[in-house]
Amino acid sequence: xxxxxxxxxxxxxxxxxxxxxxxxxxxxxxxxxxxxxxxxxxxxxxxxxxxxxxxxxxxxxxxxxxxxxxxxxxxxxxxxxxxxxxxxxxxxxxxxxxxxxxxxxxxxxxxxxxxxxxxxxxxxxxxxxxxxxxxxxxxxxxxxxxxxxxxxxxxxxxxxxxxxxxxxxxxxxxxxxxxxxxxxxxxxxxxxxxxxxxxxxxx
Amino acid sequence: xxxxxxxxxxxxxxxxxxxxxxxxxxxxxxxxxxxxxxxxxxxxxxxxxxxxxxxxxxxxxxxxxxxxxxxxxxxxxxxxxxxxxxxxxxxxxxxxxxxxxxxxxxxxxxxxxxxxxxxxxxxxxxxxxxxxxxxxxxxxxxxxxxxxxxxxxxxxxxxxxxxxxxxxxxxxxxxxxxxxxxxxxxxxxxxxxxxxxxxxxxx
Amino acid sequence: xxxxxxxxxxxxxxxxxxxxxxxxxxxxxxxxxxxxxxxxxxxxxxxxxxxxxxxxxxxxxxxxxxxxxxxxxxxxxxxxxxxxxxxxxxxxxxxxxxxxxxxxxxxxxxxxxxxxxxxxxxxxxxxxxxxxxxxxxxxxxxxxxxxxxxxxxxxxxxxxxxxxxxxxxxxxxxxxxxxxxxxxxxxxxxxxxxxxxxxxxxx
Amino acid sequence: xxxxxxxxxxxxxxxxxxxxxxxxxxxxxxxxxxxxxxxxxxxxxxxxxxxxxxxxxxxxxxxxxxxxxxxxxxxxxxxxxxxxxxxxxxxxxxxxxxxxxxxxxxxxxxxxxxxxxxxxxxxxxxxxxxxxxxxxxxxxxxxxxxxxxxxxxxxxxxxxxxxxxxxxxxxxxxxxxxxxxxxxxxxxxxxxxxxxxxxxxxx
DNA sequence: TATGAATGAGTCTTCATTCAT
DNA sequence: CATGAATGAAGACTCATTCAT
Numbered sequence: 001x002x003x004x005x006x007x008x009x010x011x012x013x014x015x016x017x018x019x020x021x022x023x024x025x026x027x028x029x030x031x032x033x034x035x036x037x038x039x040x041x042x043x044x045x046x047x048x049x050x051x052x053x054x055x056x057x058x059x060x061x062x063x064x065x066x067x068x069x070x071x072x073x074x075x076x077x078x079x080x081x082x083x084x085x086x087x088x089x090x091x092x093x094x095x096x097x098x099x100x101x102x103x104x105x106x107x108x109x110x111x112x113x114x115x116x117x118x119x120x121x122x123x124x125x126x127x128x129x130x131x132x133x134x135x136x137x138x139x140x141x142x143x144x145x146x147x148x149x150x151x152x153x154x155x156x157x158x159x160x161x162x163x164x165x166x167x168x169x170x171x172x173x174x175x176x177x178x179x180x181x182x183x184x185x186x187x188x189x190x191x192x193x194x195x196x197x198x199x200x201x202x203x
Numbered sequence: 204x205x206x207x208x209x210x211x212x213x214x215x216x217x218x219x220x221x222x223x224x225x226x227x228x229x230x231x232x233x234x235x236x237x238x239x240x241x242x243x244x245x246x247x248x249x250x251x252x253x254x255x256x257x258x259x260x261x262x263x264x265x266x267x268x269x270x271x272x273x274x275x276x277x278x279x280x281x282x283x284x285x286x287x288x289x290x291x292x293x294x295x296x297x298x299x300x301x302x303x304x305x306x307x308x309x310x311x312x313x314x315x316x317x318x319x320x321x322x323x324x325x326x327x328x329x330x331x332x333x334x335x336x337x338x339x340x341x342x343x344x345x346x347x348x349x350x351x352x353x354x355x356x357x358x359x360x361x362x363x364x365x366x367x368x369x370x371x372x373x374x375x376x377x378x379x380x381x382x383x384x385x386x387x388x389x390x391x392x393x394x395x396x397x398x399x400x401x402x403x404x405x406x
Numbered sequence: 407x408x409x410x411x412x413x414x415x416x417x418x419x420x421x422x423x424x425x426x427x428x429x430x431x432x433x434x435x436x437x438x439x440x441x442x443x444x445x446x447x448x449x450x451x452x453x454x455x456x457x458x459x460x461x462x463x464x465x466x467x468x469x470x471x472x473x474x475x476x477x478x479x480x481x482x483x484x485x486x487x488x489x490x491x492x493x494x495x496x497x498x499x500x501x502x503x504x505x506x507x508x509x510x511x512x513x514x515x516x517x518x519x520x521x522x523x524x525x526x527x528x529x530x531x532x533x534x535x536x537x538x539x540x541x542x543x544x545x546x547x548x549x550x551x552x553x554x555x556x557x558x559x560x561x562x563x564x565x566x567x568x569x570x571x572x573x574x575x576x577x578x579x580x581x582x583x584x585x586x587x588x589x590x591x592x593x594x595x596x597x598x599x600x601x602x603x604x605x606x607x608x609x
Numbered sequence: 610x611x612x613x614x615x616x617x618x619x620x621x622x623x624x625x626x627x628x629x630x631x632x633x634x635x636x637x638x639x640x641x642x643x644x645x646x647x648x649x650x651x652x653x654x655x656x657x658x659x660x661x662x663x664x665x666x667x668x669x670x671x672x673x674x675x676x677x678x679x680x681x682x683x684x685x686x687x688x689x690x691x692x693x694x695x696x697x698x699x700x701x702x703x704x705x706x707x708x709x710x711x712x713x714x715x716x717x718x719x720x721x722x723x724x725x726x727x728x729x730x731x732x733x734x735x736x737x738x739x740x741x742x743x744x745x746x747x748x749x750x751x752x753x754x755x756x757x758x759x760x761x762x763x764x765x766x767x768x769x770x771x772x773x774x775x776x777x778x779x780x781x782x783x784x785x786x787x788x789x790x791x792x793x794x795x796x797x798x799x800x801x802x803x804x805x806x807x808x809x810x811x812x
Numbered sequence: 813t814a815t816g817a818a819t820g821a822g823t824c825t826t827c828a829t830t831c832a833t
Numbered sequence: 834c835a836t837g838a839a840t841g842a843a844g845a846c847t848c849a850t851t852c853a854t
Binding site: 023024026027114116117125153154156157159160163164166167168170171174175177181184185188189191192193194195196197198199200 | 227229230317319320328356357358359360362363366367369370371373374377378380384387388391392394395396397398399400401402403
């Protein structure tokens with residue numbers, strides 16, 4: 001008996017998500033996915049070209065969201081913001097990521113921690129690299145606007161700070177936090193980060 | 204001509220390291236390791252119980268070093284140190300990790316980024332958890348000694364800060380830094396971190 | 407919008423021809439044929455019973471032509487022709503095949519070189535066998551008419567000469583020859599063949 | 610119970626030969642080969658890298674023989690031979706091939722008729738091409754030595770004659786001939802061929 | 813007629829590990 | 834210790850064909 005097309009796709013994606021989460025991309029078995037989705041193994045290939053494409057399909061929503069974020073960020077003029085209020089910037093950023101995690105918890109976990117062996121295995125690295133470039137550009141413009149600040153941060157430091165964001169997301173997706181815990185974390189993080197940035201930028 | 208027992212072990216470990224580094228634990232092939240080590244595949248099993256044990260053997264030096272660090276840390280009385288000199292603490296810690304990376308670059312990379320599928324795949328998580336506990340305990344003692352500081356940091360925040368350390372190590376092992384870059388990074392990191400910690404602990 | 411019935415058949419046959427040519431019968435994929443013909447895979451089975459039948463359909467024109475040739479040949483009275491003018495016979499035959507190749511190049515290629523695994527994989531062999539029988543009969547009648555000639559050619563020799571024709575056709579379909587090259591070849595072939603036949607038949 | 614290494618290799622090669630002969634390279638099944646050779650399917654891969662390599666191994670003897678023939682031919686000075694005795698040349702050549710067939714019947718069948726899909730699928734074509742080049746060169750030198758002969762044979766004609774040889778071999782391997790049949794064929798072929806060549810070369 | 817879902821056996825190849833010598 | 838043979842399950846993926854709608 002045939003099921004609806006949409007149904008099968010959904011089932012496969014759901015079970016693939018589970019399997020990828022449990023065993024990572026490389027360790028996940030197509031057989032297992034098929035079995036759990038109650039679909040003939042070969043039938044999966046009527047819906048997806050291959051394992052990699054299933055993975056991409058699974059993480060595509062969060063991929064789009066992250067991409068959109070980058071574009072938005074490039075368009076917004078954070079530079080105009082007074083540097084001393086960077087608290088606002090940090091706050092906005094962390095809240096964005098908290099929302100992201102709420103929406104795409106599993107997908108983020110896959111993308112950041114379980115993509116080894118897939119075509120997306122370099123996504124994290126590339127994302128950090130791009131964030132680093134943006135960070136460098138951001139500081140340069142700040143320096144132009146506020147010449148008194150310290151703009152001489154090393155590239156590697158910026159890189160590490162970018163990677164920090166990813167590690168924070170990874171943390172968030174790896175734990176179930178109550179709203180209260182979330183709030184605490186956000187405010188603590190902002191205090192910590194604001195002080196750090198102000199100090200190092202001599203602002 | 205038979206090779207010395209020690210020689211084979213060493214060769215296997217060396218080639219396993221390469222293979223694990225290149226393809227991760229799951230993707231690494233025993234055949235390839237054997238071929239590159241110029242050892243009969245089955246003979247490997249006279250030296251190691253299985254793939255997992257080779258991996259453990261490969262990363263054992265850094266595992267020991269990390270373990271030692273934890274013990275030392277528990278024994279030392281950082282609490283006696285004046286909190287305002289925490290700059291010294293951070294400095295010591297980061298320098299320790301820099302040294303660690305210099306000694307165990309490859310092993311750390313394996314342990315932190317390539318262990319998926321092995322029995323050590325949870326090491327990172329567990330290490331962070333243990334660090335978190337230590338951090339919490341540390342802050343508690345600080346609070347006892349200096350009642351005026353803020354000791355009410357959320358567990359998740361501490362957790363995130365612990366995980367931060369791991370992400371920094373991951374960064375370090377993933378890049379080839381010159382001594383000058385290393386120095387820059389260390390000093391920048393200390394400025395940033397000291398300011399952050401002082402602020403959030405209200406010290 | 408539905409296509410005309412004829413259109414689909416045609417498209418399938420065209421694309422099947424391409425696929426068979428490129429990968430041979432066994433290597434050809436129904437999926438690929440369907441995709442290129444822009445027809446639903448299963449819909450093909452409304453027009454053709456199976457892969458084998460498509461193949462047969464593809465080569466059917468040349469099959470018919472070859473069959474017709476055989477019948478004609480049997481009816482014509484080549485025997486009446488003076489044996490010393492066998493040049494005329496060879497000439498006619500080779501020109502016939504040249505025309506055949508011009509009309510059915512691809513189909514001949516399939517039939518002679520790419521039919522492995524299909525129900526027609528033995529066509530070539532059978533065709534040669536039949537040609538051999540005809541050849542033997544032909545020589546026998548010649549002998550009756552011209553008792554002085556040598557009619558004692560071995561069956562295997564006749565067989566080989568029949569197979570030669572096939573190899574010539576295979577050559578022709580495998581190369582793009584200009585008209586000039588074609589003419590040269592025909593005349594060279596006739597000179598060569600006439601001399602050979604005259605000599606061996608002692609005519 | 611383990612068998613001798615040599616034994617398994619031999620068994621696999623024997624059964625592979627059968628399977629390739631029956632179904633062609635593409636149609637042959639590794640499972641079937643393994644089953645018939647009474648070897649575990651995966652065990653085959655301890656002896657051969659892959660299907661293609663088994664095929665190559667099977668036909669390697671005849672490959673070597675053909676290669677050697679070409680080298681010898683290039684070294685010998687057939688040109689010095691009086692052209693009118695080309696009967697001798699043809700005779701030598703056909704006898705060589707008859708011997709070849711006696712030794713490598715199955716292997717030749719595979720190489721010439723069943724290699725589709727393997728890495729050797731173009732061998733026949735390449736061999737004919739090389740033979741053609743040699744033929745052209747041969748005629749050129751003849752012309753130099755005997756300026757009165759016709760050296761203006763078209764390339765395609767030479768090509769076809771080279772391919773003729775292959776078709777003869779294919780015929781030979783496809784039939785079981787008695788010695789007597791063989792002898793008849795050889796002498797008939799020589800009569801036919803000699804007359805043809807003499808005529809067309811105007812010698 | 814047409815579609816897309818479904819099938820089930822099939823493809824070659826690789827896996828980590830064990831056994832027998 | 835060392836070897837190479839052996840295993841049996843598993844890997845992803847494709848096949849021609851049929852079924853249900």
